[in-house]
Amino acid sequence: MNNKLYIVGMGPGDPELVTRKAERILRDSSLVAYFTKKGETSHAYRIASTFLLHKPEALKFEYPITTEKPHTGSEYQTAMQFFYDDCAEQLSDALQRGLSPALLCEGDPMLYGSAIYLFDRLNAHYPIEIIPGISAMSGCWSNAKLPIVRKDQALDVIPATLPIESLTERLKRCDAAVIMKIGRNLEKIKSALKAVGLFERAFYIERGTQIQQQIMALSALESCKAPYFSLILIPGRAKP
Amino acid sequence: MNNKLYIVGMGPGDPELVTRKAERILRDSSLVAYFTKKGETSHAYRIASTFLLHKPEALKFEYPITTEKPHTGSEYQTAMQFFYDDCAEQLSDALQRGLSPALLCEGDPMLYGSAIYLFDRLNAHYPIEIIPGISAMSGCWSNAKLPIVRKDQALDVIPATLPIESLTERLKRCDAAVIMKIGRNLEKIKSALKAVGLFERAFYIERGTQIQQQIMALSALESCKAPYFSLILIPGRAKP
Known part of the structure:
Protein backbone atom coordinates (compact mmCIF):
# COMPACT_ATOMS: atom_id res chain seq x y z
CA MET A 1 0.00 0.00 0.00
CA ASN A 2 1.28 3.45 -0.89
CA ASN A 3 -1.37 5.34 1.01
CA LYS A 4 -0.50 7.61 3.91
CA LEU A 5 -1.80 10.15 6.35
CA TYR A 6 -1.43 13.79 5.36
CA ILE A 7 -1.33 16.33 8.17
CA VAL A 8 -2.10 19.55 6.34
CA GLY A 9 -1.49 23.10 7.61
CA MET A 10 -4.31 25.36 6.42
CA GLY A 11 -2.74 28.67 7.47
CA PRO A 12 -4.30 31.43 9.57
CA GLY A 13 -7.56 32.04 7.72
CA ASP A 14 -7.18 33.65 4.30
CA PRO A 15 -7.67 30.77 1.79
CA GLU A 16 -5.09 32.44 -0.47
CA LEU A 17 -2.51 31.76 2.25
CA VAL A 18 -2.87 28.02 1.70
CA THR A 19 0.17 26.47 0.01
CA ARG A 20 0.00 24.93 -3.44
CA LYS A 21 0.89 21.58 -1.89
CA ALA A 22 -2.01 21.73 0.57
CA GLU A 23 -4.32 22.72 -2.27
CA ARG A 24 -3.21 19.75 -4.40
CA ILE A 25 -3.65 17.29 -1.55
CA LEU A 26 -7.13 18.61 -0.73
CA ARG A 27 -8.29 18.51 -4.36
CA ASP A 28 -7.12 14.88 -4.60
CA SER A 29 -8.44 13.77 -1.22
CA SER A 30 -11.25 11.31 -0.82
CA LEU A 31 -11.34 11.67 2.98
CA VAL A 32 -10.71 14.72 5.13
CA ALA A 33 -10.67 14.87 8.92
CA TYR A 34 -10.82 17.89 11.19
CA PHE A 35 -11.24 18.97 14.80
CA THR A 36 -14.12 21.17 15.93
CA LYS A 37 -15.53 22.55 19.12
CA LYS A 38 -19.02 21.25 19.88
CA GLY A 39 -21.63 23.14 17.90
CA GLU A 40 -19.10 25.25 16.02
CA THR A 41 -17.87 25.17 12.45
CA SER A 42 -14.26 24.09 12.11
CA HIS A 43 -12.04 27.00 11.13
CA ALA A 44 -9.65 24.69 9.26
CA TYR A 45 -12.54 23.09 7.37
CA ARG A 46 -13.92 26.51 6.45
CA ILE A 47 -10.55 27.49 4.95
CA ALA A 48 -10.30 24.16 3.14
CA SER A 49 -13.84 24.21 1.75
CA THR A 50 -12.75 26.20 -1.32
CA PHE A 51 -10.77 23.13 -2.38
CA LEU A 52 -13.32 20.48 -1.42
CA LEU A 53 -16.00 21.06 -4.05
CA HIS A 54 -15.81 17.33 -4.89
CA LYS A 55 -17.29 16.66 -1.42
CA PRO A 56 -14.91 14.06 0.00
CA GLU A 57 -15.96 11.86 2.91
CA ALA A 58 -15.36 13.67 6.21
CA LEU A 59 -14.41 12.67 9.76
CA LYS A 60 -15.42 15.29 12.30
CA PHE A 61 -13.47 15.12 15.57
CA GLU A 62 -15.50 17.01 18.18
CA TYR A 63 -13.54 18.00 21.29
CA PRO A 64 -15.22 16.47 24.35
CA ILE A 65 -14.39 19.46 26.58
CA THR A 66 -13.64 23.05 25.72
CA THR A 67 -9.91 23.39 25.23
CA GLU A 68 -10.12 26.73 27.00
CA LYS A 69 -10.70 25.04 30.37
CA PRO A 70 -7.65 24.79 32.62
CA HIS A 71 -5.44 22.02 31.27
CA THR A 72 -4.63 20.68 34.70
CA GLY A 73 -6.77 18.15 36.51
CA SER A 74 -6.92 14.48 35.68
CA GLU A 75 -10.53 14.60 34.42
CA TYR A 76 -9.54 16.86 31.55
CA GLN A 77 -6.41 14.84 30.81
CA THR A 78 -8.30 11.56 30.75
CA ALA A 79 -11.09 12.86 28.55
CA MET A 80 -8.59 14.23 26.05
CA GLN A 81 -6.54 11.02 26.01
CA PHE A 82 -9.66 8.98 25.20
CA PHE A 83 -10.67 11.52 22.58
CA TYR A 84 -7.30 11.44 20.80
CA ASP A 85 -7.20 7.64 21.03
CA ASP A 86 -10.58 7.50 19.32
CA CYS A 87 -9.56 10.00 16.58
CA ALA A 88 -6.37 8.02 15.92
CA GLU A 89 -8.44 4.82 15.70
CA GLN A 90 -10.75 6.36 13.11
CA LEU A 91 -7.78 7.48 11.01
CA SER A 92 -6.17 4.09 11.44
CA ASP A 93 -9.35 2.41 10.11
CA ALA A 94 -9.30 4.67 7.06
CA LEU A 95 -5.62 3.92 6.45
CA GLN A 96 -6.35 0.19 6.74
CA ARG A 97 -9.02 0.64 4.06
CA GLY A 98 -6.31 1.99 1.75
CA LEU A 99 -7.36 5.64 1.98
CA SER A 100 -5.02 8.62 2.41
CA PRO A 101 -6.83 10.86 4.89
CA ALA A 102 -6.01 14.57 4.99
CA LEU A 103 -6.12 15.85 8.58
CA LEU A 104 -6.82 19.59 8.34
CA CYS A 105 -5.09 21.88 10.83
CA GLU A 106 -5.30 25.60 11.48
CA GLY A 107 -2.01 27.45 11.10
CA ASP A 108 1.09 25.27 11.21
CA PRO A 109 0.36 21.75 12.53
CA MET A 110 3.56 21.05 14.49
CA LEU A 111 3.36 24.38 16.35
CA TYR A 112 0.88 23.72 19.20
CA GLY A 113 -1.51 21.84 16.89
CA SER A 114 -3.89 19.14 18.16
CA ALA A 115 -2.67 17.08 15.20
CA ILE A 116 0.52 16.46 17.18
CA TYR A 117 -1.34 14.04 19.49
CA LEU A 118 -2.63 11.99 16.54
CA PHE A 119 0.83 12.07 14.96
CA ASP A 120 2.26 10.66 18.23
CA ARG A 121 -0.21 7.78 18.12
CA LEU A 122 0.09 6.90 14.42
CA ASN A 123 3.68 7.65 13.44
CA ALA A 124 5.05 4.24 14.35
CA HIS A 125 2.38 2.46 12.30
CA TYR A 126 1.73 4.40 9.08
CA PRO A 127 3.58 6.65 6.66
CA ILE A 128 2.79 10.28 7.48
CA GLU A 129 3.52 13.44 5.49
CA ILE A 130 3.32 16.81 7.22
CA ILE A 131 2.57 19.91 5.14
CA PRO A 132 3.60 23.07 6.96
CA GLY A 133 1.16 25.98 7.00
CA ILE A 134 1.54 29.72 7.48
CA SER A 135 1.38 30.10 11.26
CA ALA A 136 -1.09 32.47 12.89
CA MET A 137 1.81 34.55 14.21
CA SER A 138 3.34 34.90 10.76
CA GLY A 139 0.00 35.92 9.24
CA CYS A 140 -0.41 38.48 12.03
CA TRP A 141 3.01 40.13 11.89
CA SER A 142 2.78 40.29 8.09
CA ASN A 143 -0.67 41.87 8.00
CA ALA A 144 0.18 44.22 10.87
CA LYS A 145 3.40 45.13 8.99
CA LEU A 146 5.52 44.52 12.05
CA PRO A 147 8.99 43.14 11.35
CA ILE A 148 9.26 40.78 14.29
CA VAL A 149 13.02 40.08 14.57
CA ARG A 150 16.17 41.37 12.88
CA LYS A 151 19.87 40.56 13.01
CA ASP A 152 20.85 38.94 16.31
CA GLN A 153 17.49 39.40 18.05
CA ALA A 154 15.92 36.30 19.56
CA LEU A 155 12.20 35.58 19.44
CA ASP A 156 10.21 34.18 22.36
CA VAL A 157 6.93 32.43 21.56
CA ILE A 158 5.09 32.25 24.87
CA PRO A 159 1.75 30.62 25.74
CA ALA A 160 -0.30 32.92 27.97
CA THR A 161 -1.44 29.87 29.94
CA LEU A 162 1.84 30.01 31.90
CA PRO A 163 1.76 31.35 35.48
CA ILE A 164 2.34 35.10 35.71
CA GLU A 165 5.81 34.60 37.26
CA SER A 166 6.99 32.58 34.22
CA LEU A 167 5.38 35.03 31.81
CA THR A 168 7.06 37.98 33.51
CA GLU A 169 10.41 36.20 33.71
CA ARG A 170 10.35 35.38 29.99
CA LEU A 171 9.17 38.82 28.94
CA LYS A 172 11.76 40.57 31.10
CA ARG A 173 14.67 39.37 29.01
CA CYS A 174 13.05 39.07 25.58
CA ASP A 175 14.11 40.98 22.46
CA ALA A 176 10.79 40.26 20.75
CA ALA A 177 7.84 38.10 21.69
CA VAL A 178 4.65 36.48 20.49
CA ILE A 179 2.08 35.71 23.17
CA MET A 180 -0.30 32.93 22.14
CA LYS A 181 -3.45 31.39 23.68
CA ILE A 182 -4.77 34.65 25.07
CA GLY A 183 -8.45 33.91 25.80
CA ARG A 184 -9.18 34.65 29.43
CA ASN A 185 -5.52 35.36 30.21
CA LEU A 186 -5.65 38.91 28.93
CA GLU A 187 -5.50 40.72 32.27
CA LYS A 188 -2.63 38.52 33.44
CA ILE A 189 -0.70 39.32 30.26
CA LYS A 190 -1.31 43.05 30.64
CA SER A 191 0.00 42.96 34.21
CA ALA A 192 3.11 41.04 33.14
CA LEU A 193 3.79 43.43 30.26
CA LYS A 194 3.34 46.48 32.50
CA ALA A 195 5.65 44.98 35.13
CA VAL A 196 8.49 44.70 32.61
CA GLY A 197 7.81 47.96 30.74
CA GLU A 206 -7.59 39.47 16.51
CA ARG A 207 -8.55 37.06 13.70
CA GLY A 208 -5.41 37.88 11.72
CA THR A 209 -5.83 37.49 7.91
CA GLN A 210 -9.54 36.70 8.39
CA ILE A 211 -12.26 39.05 7.17
CA GLN A 212 -12.96 40.34 10.70
CA GLN A 213 -9.27 41.10 11.35
CA GLN A 214 -8.52 43.72 14.04
CA ILE A 215 -5.06 45.24 14.58
CA MET A 216 -4.40 47.73 17.37
CA ALA A 217 -2.05 48.80 20.12
CA LEU A 218 -2.77 46.58 23.11
CA SER A 219 -3.23 49.75 25.15
CA ALA A 220 -6.22 50.64 22.92
CA LEU A 221 -8.02 47.34 23.58
CA GLU A 222 -11.02 47.83 25.84
CA SER A 223 -12.26 44.27 26.22
CA CYS A 224 -10.84 42.17 29.04
CA LYS A 225 -11.30 38.88 27.21
CA ALA A 226 -10.06 37.92 23.76
CA PRO A 227 -11.30 35.28 21.32
CA TYR A 228 -9.31 32.12 20.62
CA PHE A 229 -7.99 33.58 17.37
CA SER A 230 -5.99 36.42 18.85
CA LEU A 231 -2.42 37.06 19.80
CA ILE A 232 -0.06 39.73 21.06
CA LEU A 233 3.12 40.80 19.30
CA ILE A 234 6.05 42.68 20.75
CA PRO A 235 8.27 43.40 17.74
CA GLY A 236 12.03 43.68 18.18
CA ARG A 237 13.33 47.23 18.23
CA ALA A 238 14.20 48.68 14.83
CA LYS A 239 17.90 48.65 13.99
CA PRO A 240 19.17 50.12 10.74
CA MET B 1 -2.17 55.39 -8.48
CA ASN B 2 -3.20 52.02 -7.03
CA ASN B 3 0.15 50.40 -7.41
CA LYS B 4 2.10 49.12 -4.44
CA LEU B 5 5.13 47.20 -3.31
CA TYR B 6 4.60 43.50 -2.62
CA ILE B 7 7.01 41.85 -0.21
CA VAL B 8 6.53 38.19 -1.00
CA GLY B 9 7.58 35.25 1.15
CA MET B 10 8.73 32.38 -1.07
CA GLY B 11 8.99 29.72 1.63
CA PRO B 12 11.93 27.45 2.42
CA GLY B 13 12.66 25.94 -0.99
CA ASP B 14 10.01 23.53 -2.27
CA PRO B 15 8.03 25.53 -4.89
CA GLU B 16 4.89 23.68 -3.78
CA LEU B 17 5.25 25.39 -0.40
CA VAL B 18 4.57 28.77 -2.02
CA THR B 19 1.15 30.17 -1.10
CA ARG B 20 -1.58 30.70 -3.67
CA LYS B 21 -1.39 34.43 -2.99
CA ALA B 22 2.34 34.57 -3.72
CA GLU B 23 1.76 32.54 -6.88
CA ARG B 24 -0.95 34.95 -8.09
CA ILE B 25 1.19 38.01 -7.42
CA LEU B 26 4.17 36.51 -9.24
CA ARG B 27 2.12 35.47 -12.27
CA ASP B 28 0.74 39.02 -12.51
CA SER B 29 3.99 40.82 -11.84
CA SER B 30 5.77 42.91 -14.43
CA LEU B 31 8.76 43.57 -12.16
CA VAL B 32 10.41 41.33 -9.61
CA ALA B 33 13.30 42.22 -7.31
CA TYR B 34 15.53 39.93 -5.28
CA PHE B 35 18.70 39.82 -3.20
CA THR B 36 21.68 37.67 -4.16
CA LYS B 37 25.19 37.02 -3.01
CA LYS B 38 27.79 38.01 -5.61
CA GLY B 39 28.17 35.32 -8.23
CA GLU B 40 25.40 33.14 -6.83
CA THR B 41 21.87 32.41 -7.98
CA SER B 42 19.20 33.84 -5.70
CA HIS B 43 17.44 31.10 -3.78
CA ALA B 44 14.20 33.09 -3.68
CA TYR B 45 14.37 33.72 -7.42
CA ARG B 46 14.98 30.05 -8.09
CA ILE B 47 11.84 29.14 -6.13
CA ALA B 48 9.86 31.86 -7.91
CA SER B 49 11.04 30.98 -11.41
CA THR B 50 8.28 28.37 -11.82
CA PHE B 51 5.81 31.28 -11.77
CA LEU B 52 7.80 33.72 -13.89
CA LEU B 53 7.55 32.11 -17.31
CA HIS B 54 6.31 35.45 -18.66
CA LYS B 55 9.81 36.84 -17.94
CA PRO B 56 9.06 40.03 -15.99
CA GLU B 57 11.65 42.78 -15.69
CA ALA B 58 14.03 42.01 -12.81
CA LEU B 59 16.02 44.05 -10.29
CA LYS B 60 18.94 42.12 -8.85
CA PHE B 61 20.20 43.42 -5.50
CA GLU B 62 23.72 42.07 -5.02
CA TYR B 63 24.99 42.21 -1.44
CA PRO B 64 28.20 44.27 -1.35
CA ILE B 65 29.77 42.12 1.40
CA THR B 66 29.12 38.58 2.46
CA THR B 67 26.44 38.60 5.13
CA GLU B 68 28.33 35.85 6.90
CA LYS B 69 31.08 38.30 7.96
CA PRO B 70 30.84 39.54 11.55
CA HIS B 71 28.07 42.12 11.67
CA THR B 72 29.99 44.42 13.94
CA GLY B 73 32.36 47.07 12.68
CA SER B 74 31.36 50.32 11.08
CA GLU B 75 32.69 49.39 7.64
CA TYR B 76 30.17 46.58 7.34
CA GLN B 77 27.36 48.74 8.74
CA THR B 78 28.08 51.60 6.37
CA ALA B 79 28.35 49.39 3.31
CA MET B 80 25.02 47.74 4.12
CA GLN B 81 23.29 51.07 4.79
CA PHE B 82 24.37 52.38 1.37
CA PHE B 83 23.33 49.12 -0.23
CA TYR B 84 19.84 49.15 1.29
CA ASP B 85 19.46 52.87 0.47
CA ASP B 86 20.24 52.06 -3.15
CA CYS B 87 17.84 49.10 -3.29
CA ALA B 88 15.06 51.22 -1.78
CA GLU B 89 15.79 53.94 -4.35
CA GLN B 90 15.45 51.47 -7.22
CA LEU B 91 12.13 50.20 -5.88
CA SER B 92 11.00 53.78 -5.32
CA ASP B 93 11.77 54.60 -8.98
CA ALA B 94 9.69 51.63 -10.11
CA LEU B 95 6.81 52.66 -7.86
CA GLN B 96 7.02 56.20 -9.27
CA ARG B 97 6.71 54.69 -12.74
CA GLY B 98 3.41 53.13 -11.66
CA LEU B 99 4.72 49.58 -11.35
CA SER B 100 3.95 47.17 -8.49
CA PRO B 101 7.27 45.47 -7.83
CA ALA B 102 7.33 42.07 -6.12
CA LEU B 103 10.30 41.80 -3.76
CA LEU B 104 11.03 38.07 -3.42
CA CYS B 105 12.15 36.80 -0.04
CA GLU B 106 13.27 33.40 1.19
CA GLY B 107 11.14 31.97 3.98
CA ASP B 108 8.98 34.48 5.84
CA PRO B 109 9.99 38.09 5.09
CA MET B 110 9.39 39.70 8.49
CA LEU B 111 11.35 37.00 10.34
CA TYR B 112 15.01 38.07 9.94
CA GLY B 113 14.54 38.95 6.24
CA SER B 114 16.65 41.55 4.43
CA ALA B 115 13.35 42.89 3.07
CA ILE B 116 12.77 44.43 6.51
CA TYR B 117 15.40 47.11 5.77
CA LEU B 118 13.69 48.10 2.51
CA PHE B 119 10.31 48.04 4.25
CA ASP B 120 11.74 50.47 6.87
CA ARG B 121 12.84 52.86 4.14
CA LEU B 122 9.70 52.74 1.98
CA ASN B 123 6.80 52.21 4.35
CA ALA B 124 6.16 55.90 5.00
CA HIS B 125 6.05 56.69 1.28
CA TYR B 126 4.25 53.88 -0.57
CA PRO B 127 1.51 51.31 0.03
CA ILE B 128 3.10 47.99 0.90
CA GLU B 129 1.56 44.53 1.15
CA ILE B 130 3.42 41.76 2.91
CA ILE B 131 2.71 38.14 1.95
CA PRO B 132 3.86 35.74 4.67
CA GLY B 133 5.80 32.67 3.62
CA ILE B 134 6.43 29.29 5.20
CA SER B 135 9.47 29.92 7.38
CA ALA B 136 12.58 27.78 7.11
CA MET B 137 12.04 26.53 10.65
CA SER B 138 8.48 25.46 9.90
CA GLY B 139 9.55 23.65 6.72
CA CYS B 140 12.28 21.90 8.72
CA TRP B 141 10.23 20.74 11.70
CA SER B 142 7.49 19.51 9.35
CA ASN B 143 9.82 17.54 7.09
CA ALA B 144 11.77 16.18 10.06
CA LYS B 145 8.43 15.23 11.66
CA LEU B 146 9.34 16.92 14.91
CA PRO B 147 6.43 18.49 16.77
CA ILE B 148 8.21 21.59 18.07
CA VAL B 149 5.95 22.81 20.92
CA ARG B 150 2.84 21.52 22.71
CA LYS B 151 0.50 22.82 25.39
CA ASP B 152 2.21 25.39 27.62
CA GLN B 153 5.71 24.96 26.20
CA ALA B 154 7.46 28.14 25.04
CA LEU B 155 9.60 28.29 21.93
CA ASP B 156 12.92 30.16 21.73
CA VAL B 157 14.15 31.19 18.30
CA ILE B 158 17.81 32.01 18.78
CA PRO B 159 20.38 33.37 16.29
CA ALA B 160 23.66 31.51 16.64
CA THR B 161 25.50 34.79 16.10
CA LEU B 162 24.95 35.63 19.80
CA PRO B 163 27.91 35.30 22.18
CA ILE B 164 28.22 31.86 23.77
CA GLU B 165 27.16 33.22 27.19
CA SER B 166 23.82 34.46 25.79
CA LEU B 167 23.31 31.27 23.79
CA THR B 168 23.94 29.14 26.87
CA GLU B 169 21.74 31.33 29.07
CA ARG B 170 18.81 31.08 26.63
CA LEU B 171 19.23 27.35 26.04
CA LYS B 172 19.50 26.62 29.75
CA ARG B 173 15.89 27.57 30.43
CA CYS B 174 14.22 26.74 27.12
CA ASP B 175 11.42 24.22 26.61
CA ALA B 176 12.09 24.01 22.88
CA ALA B 177 14.41 25.95 20.59
CA VAL B 178 15.30 26.74 17.02
CA ILE B 179 18.86 27.86 16.40
CA MET B 180 19.22 29.93 13.23
CA LYS B 181 22.17 31.39 11.32
CA ILE B 182 24.50 28.51 11.99
CA GLY B 183 27.27 28.89 9.39
CA ARG B 184 30.60 29.09 11.16
CA ASN B 185 28.99 29.11 14.61
CA LEU B 186 28.56 25.35 14.72
CA GLU B 187 31.27 24.55 17.25
CA LYS B 188 30.06 27.33 19.56
CA ILE B 189 26.51 25.95 19.39
CA LYS B 190 27.68 22.42 20.14
CA SER B 191 29.56 23.66 23.20
CA ALA B 192 26.53 25.60 24.46
CA LEU B 193 24.22 22.62 23.94
CA LYS B 194 26.61 20.27 25.72
CA ALA B 195 26.98 22.70 28.61
CA VAL B 196 23.22 22.65 29.26
CA GLY B 197 22.64 18.95 28.53
CA GLU B 206 20.34 21.22 6.12
CA ARG B 207 18.49 22.64 3.09
CA GLY B 208 15.10 21.71 4.57
CA THR B 209 12.41 21.01 1.91
CA GLN B 210 15.01 21.40 -0.86
CA ILE B 211 16.12 18.47 -3.03
CA GLN B 212 19.40 18.11 -1.14
CA GLN B 213 17.68 18.05 2.26
CA GLN B 214 19.61 16.37 5.13
CA ILE B 215 18.04 15.52 8.49
CA MET B 216 20.08 13.98 11.30
CA ALA B 217 20.82 14.01 15.00
CA LEU B 218 23.29 16.85 15.59
CA SER B 219 25.55 14.31 17.29
CA ALA B 220 25.84 12.48 13.94
CA LEU B 221 27.06 15.57 12.05
CA GLU B 222 30.73 15.30 11.21
CA SER B 223 31.35 18.64 9.53
CA CYS B 224 32.35 21.59 11.70
CA LYS B 225 30.80 24.17 9.37
CA ALA B 226 27.25 24.32 8.06
CA PRO B 227 25.83 26.01 4.97
CA TYR B 228 23.62 29.11 5.21
CA PHE B 229 20.48 27.00 4.74
CA SER B 230 20.73 24.96 7.89
CA LEU B 231 19.30 25.09 11.36
CA ILE B 232 19.12 23.18 14.61
CA LEU B 233 15.90 22.10 16.30
CA ILE B 234 15.41 21.08 19.91
CA PRO B 235 11.80 19.88 20.04
CA GLY B 236 9.81 20.22 23.25
CA ARG B 237 9.50 17.02 25.23
CA ALA B 238 6.54 14.83 24.29
CA LYS B 239 3.56 15.09 26.62
CA PRO B 240 0.49 12.92 26.13
Missing part, protein backbone atom coordinates in the same frame (compact mmCIF):
# COMPACT_ATOMS: atom_id res chain seq x y z
CA LEU A 198 6.65 46.36 27.49
CA PHE A 199 2.95 47.25 27.59
CA GLU A 200 3.33 50.30 25.32
CA ARG A 201 5.24 48.29 22.72
CA ALA A 202 2.63 45.52 22.45
CA PHE A 203 0.18 45.04 19.58
CA TYR A 204 -3.04 43.08 19.76
CA ILE A 205 -4.25 41.21 16.67
CA LEU B 198 20.69 19.46 25.29
CA PHE B 199 23.20 18.15 22.76
CA GLU B 200 21.64 14.69 22.56
CA ARG B 201 18.17 16.15 21.95
CA ALA B 202 19.24 18.40 19.04
CA PHE B 203 18.53 17.75 15.38
CA TYR B 204 20.44 19.25 12.47
CA ILE B 205 18.59 20.04 9.24
